[in-house]
Amino acid sequence: MLKGYTFMRWSKQGVPVSGKIRGRAIMAGLARAFGATLALCALMCAWVVLSAGLIYDFSDLVAAGTLLGAVLGGFAGGRVAGTLGSLHGFIIGLIYGLFLSALVVFSSGGSYSVLGLIFRTLILGVAGTAGGILGVNLSNKVVMVPKRGAKKQPGL
Secondary structure: OOOOOOOOOOOOOOOOHHHHOOHHHHHHHHHHHHHHHHHHHHHHHHHHHHOOOOOOOOHHHHHHHHHHHHHHHHHHHHHHHOOOHHHHHHHHHHHHHHHHHHHHHHHOOOOOOHHHHHHHHHHHHHHHHHHHHHHHHHHHOOOOOOOOOOOOOOOO
16 A cells, blocks of 8 residues: 555665755755745735625634645655655754744743643644655656756666
8 A cells, every 4th residue: 555655765874864864955845834834824914904804713724824834844845855754844844833833932922831832843843744755755756857958868
C-alpha cells in the first residue's frame, strides 16, 4: 500500500543529520507558510470590508488557515530539499508555530495559556511534517523538461 513512498531518504552515509538540513528549503517553506497566512488575512479583510455584518467570528477560519499554512510550508520545504522531508517539514512547522505563538504572547495582555500555545506549536510542527513528506514524495514524480539546446544524455 505504501510501496514507492519515502518518509525519509538518506543520501549520504556518515554525514550528520544537521549537515543535511538545507537552509534554502527551510526559508522557502517559511515563505510559503507566511504567504498563505497573509493571503488568509487579505481574504478575511476583504470579507469584512465587502459584507454588511456587524460581528465576525473568524476563529475556525484562522485555525484552518494556520494548519494549511504549515502544510503548504512543509510541502514547499520538502520539495526544495528533496530529502528528509519530514525533518524539514517539522522544522518549518515548528518555526512557523513559534512565530505565531510569539505574536499571540506580544499582542495579548497575558490572556493566553502557555500549554495551549505549546500544543498548537507542536500541532503545526506535525502538520508541517505531513506537508514535508508529501513534498518529497511528489517532487520525485515530477518530470523535468529539458532546456532548449540541452544535449540528450545517452539512454534517455
